[in-house]
Amino acid sequence: MAKARTLNQPSRASNTILNVIAAVFSIACVFPFLFVIIISFTNEKALSRDGYRIIPKEWSLEAYRYIFKTGDQLLRSFGITVLITVVGALLSLVLISHFAYAISRSSFRYRNFFSFIAIFTMLFNGGMVPSYIINTRMLHLKDTLWALILPLAVNAFYIMIMRTFYRTTVPDAIVEAGKIDGAGELRVFYSVVLPISLPGLATIGLFSTLGYWNDWFNALLYIDNPNLVPLQALLMRIENSMQFLVTNSALSGSGQGMALLSTLPQDSARMAMVVLATVPIVLAYPFFQRFFISGLTVGAVKG
Amino acid sequence: MKGFANMLKNISRNKWFLLMVLPATIWFLLFSYLPMVGTIIAFKSYRYSRDGFWASLFHSDWVGFKNFKFLFATHDAYIITRNTLLYNLAFIILGLICSVAMAVVLSEIVNKKLAKVYQTGMFLPHFLSWVIIGYFAFAFLSEDKGVLNQILTGVGLHPISWYSDKTYWPVILIVMNVWKELGYTSVMYLAAIVGIDRSYYEAAMIDGASKWQQFKNITLPAISPLIITLTLLNVGRIFYSDFGLFFQLPRDSGALYAVTNTIDTYVYRGLTATGEIGMSTAAGLYQSLVGFVLVMAANLIVRKIDKDSSLF
Structure with missing residues (x-):
């Protein structure tokens, strides 16, 4: 058996080709990030003279020095992002874990009705405009942190993953045993079900952590106050202002254009901000990847 | 009357489960189902009203398709x-x-x-x-x-x-x-x-x-x-x-x-x-x-x- 398996291996030459294909694409996926790191460590003068270089002629720490010296806005945005990520991920874990557990139990009489409430939102939605009008005019979320937290808190897809997880990993017998011991439905959930559901909760928690960290869309719609702009949206705003100057090149020579330009971080500093927004993800990455793959398999099994 | 009593009994029997689904259900109502109702804006000539969302919705004229x-x-x-x-x-x-x-x-x-x-x-x-x-x-x-x-x-x-x-x-x-x-x-x-x-x-x-x-x-x-x-x-x-x-x-x-x-x-x-x-x-x-x-x-x-x- 073992011998047959080695026999079925690709030849040395084709194995090399396979390795090259996978390695080249893998590098193509990581390289842009490395490149942005390099740019962030390039001397600003060298950048405006030579453009973005893979091996710069002059290195510099100036960008990072600049950011940490004048980085009030950046620090504030970083704080906002951390805050909404932590609060948002916890909130969505609470909402999703409870809802999904109830609809996973066959003893819950209305489980089909509530499953339908969740599933239907995957099939049909009111669209951006009615959501925007309701969130701003009725719920008054404009320019509040809740505008960055609430719209992402629940997601029917995560509920379905979690429901499947409960169904496949929480045996009925455990729940029944808990009840015979006199514990109520809630007690059983908190002291028996949740502890054995940690892998599922971790998966959902990571999904939503990533969702909050990377979100710029809600800030685009709902946040005007510069004190409430999260990191990704800050980067987006800087990018838009740059583009505005480029497309209105008549402006860039004028006093107004110069004034706008002077408020924007220089090339290397902008790239340094991109690096700072990405590094936490890259550091948490090995951890993420493991749970993502297990999350995919959880999602693939349907209960 | 008996049906109503039955329903109450069922609700009370499922009260803990209902409590568990309540928060996310409110979320679904506010952030998914209300916007679905809001799509009737597509059949109206929408005008902002100072009295909030519902007032704007009701006071805007129907324009059909x-x-x-x-x-x-x-x-x-x-x-x-x-x-x-x-x-x-x-x-x-x-x-x-x-x-x-x-x-x-x-x-x-x-x-x-x-x-x-x-x-x-x-x-x-x-x-x-x-x-x-x-x-x-x-x-x-x-x-x-x-x-x-x-x-x-x-x-x-x-x-x-x-x-x-x-x-x-x-x-x-x-x-x-x-x-x-x-x-x-x-x-x-x-x-x-x-x-x-x-x-x-x-x-x-x-x-x-x-x-x-x-x-x-x-x-x-x-x-x-x-x-x-x-x-x-x-x-x-x-x-x-x-x-x-x-x-x-x-x-x-x-x-x-x-x-x-x-x-x-x-x-x-x-x-x-x-x-x-x-x-x-x-x-x-x-x-x-x-x-x-x-x-x-x-x-x-x-x-x-x-x-x-x-x-x-």
């Missing part, structure tokens, strides 16, 4: 539908071919540790936002500093104004989307390939089957339920586009709208820039309704093929 008529009378309606459909079609077909191919490549590599390293690299773009990737792309596409223009001028060609020349954007958008998601989708196919019983391959090899024959007759049939399921679910989403891809990557450049405007970016611009509330809502409802029909149809087909893979 006028918003839809205006929408479909514009050239935009055709452009955004065409762009959304064609890009998604390209993503589905190219994404499928590339991710199955990459999964086969990864599964065949002899050194499994190395294959894992490659896979880890490929997964990275999936975790990054389009804003970040927009900056990545800018390092290559910037008109005065970008790598591509350095190369072009290096070999004696004219530099290209990437952000105002729409010729290349269909290719850029397709390549970038496949680049971002390939690592993620190929992992799903890889898991399916690894799960195939090895003895099939051994038997085939003893019979003298080539690698290609093995792929065609063993691998492909074994993973085809997954291929069909994922593809049909993507077809069900063909009327929706990734807002970030079409908004952030081209830096919202007006010169590129003809090839970067999709239904989602159109609705956004209608809401924020042009203030066409009624027509934007109509475009959104058009998307949701066609999307609904497509998802239902796709799901029905998936159910026929493989009941376990269907959405519901």
Whole structure:
């Protein structure tokens, strides 16, 4: 058996080709990030003279020095992002874990009705405009942190993953045993079900952590106050202002254009901000990847 | 009366479960179902009222299908539908071919540790936002500093104004989307390939089957339920586009709208820039309704093929 398996291996030459294909694409996926790191460590003068270089002629720490010296806005945005990520991920874990557990139990009489409430939102939605009008005019979320937290808190897809997880990993017998011991439905959930559901909760928690960290869309719609702009949206705003100057090149020579330009971080500093927004993800990455793959398999099994 | 008493009894018997579903149900009502009610704006001439959302809704006049008529009378309606459909079609077909191919490549590599390293690299773009990737792309596409223009001028060609020349954007958008998601989708196919019983391959090899024959007759049939399921679910989403891809990557450049405007970016611009509330809502409802029909149809087909893979 073992011998047959080695026999079925690709030849040395084709194995090399396979390795090259996978390695080249893998590098193509990581390289842009490395490149942005390099740019962030390039001397600003060298950048405006030579453009973005893979091996710069002059290195510099100036960008990072600049950011940490004048980085009030950046620090504030970083704080906002951390805050909404932590609060948002916890909130969505609470909402999703409870809802999904109830609809996973066959003893819950209305489980089909509530499953339908969740599933239907995957099939049909009111669209951006009615959501925007309701969130701003009725719920008054404009320019509040809740505008960055609430719209992402629940997601029917995560509920379905979690429901499947409960169904496949929480045996009925455990729940029944808990009840015979006199514990109520809630007690059983908190002291028996949740502890054995940690892998599922971790998966959902990571999904939503990533969702909050990377979100710029809600800030685009709902946040005007510069004190409430999260990191990704800050980067987006800087990018838009740059583009505005480029497309209105008549402006860039004028006093107004110069004034706008002077408020924007220089090339290397902008790239340094991109690096700072990405590094936490890259550091948490090995951890993420493991749970993502297990999350995919959880999602693939349907209960 | 007896029915009512029964209902009360049932509710009280399920009270803890009901308490558990309550918070998320309120969320669904506020953030999913109210906006669905709000789509009646599409049939009204929407006017802001100072007395809040409901007052604006009730006081706006009914205009029937006028918003839809205006929408479909514009050239935009055709452009955004065409762009959304064609890009998604390209993503589905190219994404499928590339991710199955990459999964086969990864599964065949002899050194499994190395294959894992490659896979880890490929997964990275999936975790990054389009804003970040927009900056990545800018390092290559910037008109005065970008790598591509350095190369072009290096070999004696004219530099290209990437952000105002729409010729290349269909290719850029397709390549970038496949680049971002390939690592993620190929992992799903890889898991399916690894799960195939090895003895099939051994038997085939003893019979003298080539690698290609093995792929065609063993691998492909074994993973085809997954291929069909994922593809049909993507077809069900063909009327929706990734807002970030079409908004952030081209830096919202007006010169590129003809090839970067999709239904989602159109609705956004209608809401924020042009203030066409009624027509934007109509475009959104058009998307949701066609999307609904497509998802239902796709799901029905998936159910026929493989009941376990269907959405519901």
